[in-house]
Amino acid sequence: MDPTTLALLSALLALLTTAAYIYTHLLRGPAFPPNAPVLTRETYPLIGSLQFFTRRWEFFQTAIARSRTGNFSFYAGQYPVVGVAGEEGRRVFVEHKGLSFAEGYAALLGGSPKVKKEGNQLLGEDVAGEAGFSAYFNKRLINMLKGNQLKKGLPLLLQDARASLDKLAAEPTGLTDPFDSIYRMVFQFTMRTVACNEIADDPATLSKCLQHFETIEGTATPFSVMYPWLPLWSKVQRTTAGAKLYMIFKRVVDARNKSGIRGDDALQYLIDQGDDITNMLTFVLGALFAGQLNSGINAAWVLIYLANNRYWLERVREEVLSVADRHCPDSSIPLKDRLMRIPVEAWEGEFPLVDMCLKDSIRLQ
Template sequence: MGPILDLQRPSVTFILLSLALASIYWLRLLFRRPLFPKGSPVLVDEYPVVGAWSFFSRRIDFWRHGTAQSKTGRFSFYVGKLPVVSVSGVEGRKTFFESKELSFSEGYAVLFGNAPRFSVKNEDGVETSGVEGGFDTYFNRRITRLMKKGRFVRNLHLLVNDTRQALSQLAKAESNILDPFDDIYRIVYRLTVRTVACNDIADNPDLLSRSLKAFETIDASTTPSTVIFPWLPTPASVKRMVAGARLYRMVQNIVEARKSAGVRGEDALQFLVDQGDSIAQIISFVIGSLYAGVLNTGINAAWILVYLSTDSHWMDVVRQEVDAAIDKHRTNSAQSKGDILTSFALGDWETEFPNIDLCLRESIRFHLTGTAFRRNVSGKDMILGKEIIPKDAYLVYAVDDIHFDPEIYTDPQTWDPSRYLPHRAEDKKVQNGYLGWGTGRHPCHGMRFAKLETFIIIAFFVATFDFQLVDEQGYPKMAWPETDRNEHAAHKPRTPVRLKYTLKD
């Protein structure tokens, strides 16, 4: 039997050589990095192909390392083949948050995870596509409409009832120990779904649980490999696609059921349908809103309770504030605290709890970890100081550069809401000194809702329960767990904590 492949034949050798050269050429194209031009910030690199892996594994440590190597506080690096520049300091912060030549959406779409891309019509009726022209415009337009006062007033009783119902179930539970990063997080999730999605899911425990599982799968799908190799079908990207398909079918079934029954909903879903949005657009909007709302508010509301449980001064301050608001609105002695809080109008919720607002502000400062992202979309190199930011390059800004600057925030490692009181006003010392609600050209459109749901949850919880911090076995803990500054976003503590609670008289 002759050889299967005769390497002595010139034609076979030529074919193999051609394939090898073509493969090398294709791989060079696939992984070729654009060179940083002369005059760019100092290059801090790590590995071929993947680039600065520490940007994913130890982000804030990587930022400190890179900043220490630069005289200006700016440095360059690669994420895969993507050129990235880290900026810091007063000048870098001003450019990052205020320049019209830097795109918020293009930065987040690639470095934080793939954003939806589809065509929509702008206000002139012209079809635009891509992140900046399409989804970003679409999302901001829709969320601005949904955050108007009229919709808050219409749904306020539902948000209050959801919270009261959840705490009532806790009061009846056999165990008097809860995980705030699960129980409180789920309350926030339900309130957010009701506000940016639909009542059908918020009112159905099974749909609510399934949608939360799908959302958490999508959240966990952004990995270093999906950013560096977005074209590669990794297990994470496949899970993301499956979870997205499940949410798609869930919403599609609700829309079709409403149409067949001739029923209209009084919720965000109905509003989006009335605008002529496709199911794909609606799902993208809901996921984007949940990212902004649940991942931040859900974690920070839980952290506020943890901090209060270990800080007797602020616990007293918040309790007195809640009790004073209840006494102010009491109309008869037979009313329970829950009944009085339930009667609050929107204006009451937004004005009666300034100290809870301070606690939220400080918790956000503590847990807004990682970096913000932008992209140079000016079509040309930018000059920052005497250094070049290449065209099409990505920019990152480490939040700790300002939020944990001891020149701005006194003893920044201490949770201290009083730092925002008028006589101190540490967040007002410099321009863009506080990033928790957005700044510059990108303020947070959901700030009003985030504050509202936090005030509702904290006020009801404090009015209903006495509570203390304990470990998983129920033993008292005297201190809250430290935050891992290398986290990429607000995150549950690595060391589990619980709250032991008793129903107040």
């Protein structure tokens, strides 16, 4: 075989190999298992179901209607996704132990900040992707929210709420945008619950953290989900903002270690468990994202829905007054002071209507 023919054959083989790789890894997403629900019709190479990003509610309703079981499959970019509907589907989504919310966030946020132990530098993305860390993350979070840690932090959370609401009440216009004011309030709650008091108590540092958080959240565009392999500018922004968050928390840990002063918060709990700084900071960043993305938005929507529905607004007010009467019967004390005396057990279990409002707000989004 002459050299020219050999060169042409080699070039053709390389071209076919490249084309096969592009088709397998870029144009064609991972295959669904044989028992997966029917694939939606609106699925295209490379982008998957574009309506998932542009008209999500209509897309879900159409896919559910076309499926015999109500369940359906589709691609969000290159990610295979199974949509579930009905009582059993909701139960699987909420309760199944095989599902990892951390990995779900990482995919649909286009990758969340990840700390890797290499000189304690923030290197990549994808929050808590490994199964081992997911187990660690879940264990620590459950212990914080169900154990004595939340109970100890309740007085400070109530003080935060009181200060923020007093500030809103003092506004001369009597108006507020809950997607700003309530969102910021929830961010402070989340910071105090899963991170540290130093940042929650410092408005300037708290504001910087929220700014970095919003930078990371804002880079979760359809492009970053559909094309996670592209070197987009959003990846640089995300990594930079994540690194700045990392350094803020690392300074707090270093200051405690240097001074020997103990905190009484979630970060100190992690330190007391003997966790290394990499796991601690990855946990804090992951917990902030998991908490704020849900609670910050839905808390604002709850108030908006109640403001537009007088019947349920009155029912919720009655529930709040009823709980206050049970735990602080002295009606001569202002309600905002009586609420400060409600124990954590009551906050967790004696507001069924508020809980229903939150769940319905989640359902309506």
